[in-house]
Amino acid sequence: MLESRFRYVLLVVLALACAKPEGPPVVVHEIQSELLFAGDRMQVVASPDGRVPEVARVIPSLELAREKEDLPSLILPPPSEVKFELQPGRAPLFLRALAGVDRSAGSVVPKGESVTVRFEVELDGRPAWSDELEVQGGSDVGAGWEPVGDREAGLALGDARELTLRTSIVAGEAPSELLKLGFGRLQVDEVSTMNLDLASPERPNIVFVVMDTLRVDRTSSGGYGKDTTPRLAALAARGIDWRGAYSACSWTWPSTASMLTGLLPEEHGVSGTGSSYLSGELDTLAEVLQRQGMATGAFVGNPLIVPSQNFDQGFQTFRGTRAGVFVDGRELVPEALDWMRAQKDSRFFLYLHMVDPHVPNDPDPAVVGRFGRASAKGWSDKKSLSAYGARMMRGAAFDARGNQRWQKFIPPEHVERMQSAYDEAVWTGDMWFGKVLDELETLGLSENTVVVFTSDHGEELLDHGLVKHSHSLFSELVRVPLVIAGPGVPAGKTVPAPVSNRSVFATLAALAGARFAGPGADLREPSTPLSPVFFSTVMGFWNGANHQQIYGVRSGGWALHFAPDGGPWGMSEAERLEGKSLEGKVRLFDLMADPGELTNLAEQEPERVDELLQLIRERLVESTKRAAQNTMASGEGTLDMLRAIGYLDGEDE
Secondary structure, three states: OHHHHHHHHHHHHHHHHOOOOOOOEEEEEEEEEEHHHOHHHEEEEEOHHHOOOEEEEEOOOHHHHHOOOOEEEEEOOOOEEEEEEOOOOOOOEEEEEEEEEOOOHHHHOOOOOEEEEEEEEEEOOEEEEEEEEEEEOOOOOOOOOEEOOEOOOEEEOOOOOEEEEEEEEEEOOOOHHHOOEEEEEEEEEEEEEEEOOOOOOOOOEEEEEEEOOOOHHHOHHHOOOOOOOHHHHHHHHOEEEEEEEEOOEOOHHHHHHHHHHOOOHHHHOOOEOOEOOOOOOOOOHHHHHHOOOOEEEEEEOOOOOOHHHOOOOOOOEEEOOOOOOOOOHHHHHHHHHHHHHHOOOOOEEEEEEEOOOOOOOOOOHHHOOOOOOOOOOOOOOOOHHHHHHHHHHHHHOEOOOOOEOHHHOOOHHHHHHHHHHHHHHHHHHHHHHHHHHHHHHHOOOHHHEEEEEEOOOOOEEOOOOOEEOOOOOOHHHHEOOEEEEOOOOOOOEEEEEEEEOOHHHHHHHHHOOOOOOOOOOOOOOOOOOOOOEEEEEEEEEEOOEEEEEEEEEEEOOEEEEEOOOOOOOOOOHHHHHHOOOOOOOEEEEEOOOOOOOOOOOOOOOHHHHHHHHHHHHHHHHHHHHHOOOOOOOOOHHHHHHHHHOOOOOOOOO
């Protein structure tokens, strides 16, 4: 451990010694390989009953379960031993891993007895690290994650070519094949130093703001009649306002992953609870930008965007949330501003993921009542919308023929308060966003900083008979604001053409000077030729059926929604799964004549349906070729958190 720590400190000292006078140095971690998914490089030396080690989630204690710290881990029931072939690196290599015993072990060990287990790491056959943990029978284990090597630096691998991981029982007895011992994360990082440049108009800072749950038609510049986003409107006036922007999905996990990788959900693999881990084999925006000499920092208020799902890769600073807790602007933005002040003498990339428009809304007191009803009997801003959403997704929103019936249990005064509460939350988020712009001005960085503003998805407020999001691909859920402004960006341009906000990745990579040939339009060029825009969700509600896969495409003035396993209203589950025809599986909308997507023209326009279906099918074929392999399902703690915030059990968030 001391050697590992010494090497890490040495890297920092060398960085300071070699620093350019114009900017400070930074120590950069970049994932070289994820050993969790390197089965072709793993040799199983020993395992109980010849079992093949598996990759699964581990939660070492009840406390960590509450904190949702379930990590993807290589499970090695004792006695197990595996070896990995290590690949040479371009920079010094460090093993980033944690050792832990899943809390299920407490029920495996007889009550009143204990078992001591050992974790060991060897490099080229020489001991490099070990630790012992005790499991008390009948307990919740209690121990947390133990870092392999130094907590901050990891374990220095030097020039080793073989890594050995071993588990064993050193005291006590228990059915070893049932003991869930795991090495969590298990990544090899290349650790190097980099000198940071000062920002300039030619090589600007980048501030990327995602305002969670913000639909474009409730913004001042998006045509809304109420002044909910004056600061965003001012930014749009000095940049490009993409009025036809779409998110890649109607909920946070897949959409955010698309913005950070430039890929569709079918490509990056983060699509739902069955596939929720952002693969380390993918280049994220933060990784691309830090290679260009930028300090990278993320301040995230949504509990889905967390290190345990690998969303922190490439960020030298990552401020997430407490488990299951949404952190709004009043707490998040001041911390982001402190970070900006600390980086003012270097070129930086700030990713700010705000959640003020997301349930539970907690608007600034100064705005309550400004956009309509300030209160309603029986209404709670923090509870009522979630309660209604849960009830609706359990079947209360529609009858068996698809007729809306929410009017029977949502009184008009609650509908009015629902709308005004959302507008107040949007205004509050815009107010905090304005403080970011003000701080750039105060620091003298406005002329050297490109600002991008968008959302991960919108919000349904009874537009199609439901509330909240994730369950459909209607415009109120997938159309989002998208504004880019700063040096090198034309001012005062409004572009109505459809575009995907996953193009942020390609745009900012090019802006930073990276050589990048991936998909996406250049958002700095209003005349950029645009291709069809695709979006999807695996959490869909389709004609009475929950958790449906739905694909969508916008091409020209038309939008098509396609549910491969869907069917018409009133169809049984068996009939739905056996359905061969397109009846009830597609919806087609003429957005020029019907912007609210109220009239399904699929039967009247079969040729148009075939044309757009072909676009979706061709895209899915291409996406399959590029699909990331290293992803995995959500663990127990994450599933509990998803239930708590309304994504599971028939609720949508």
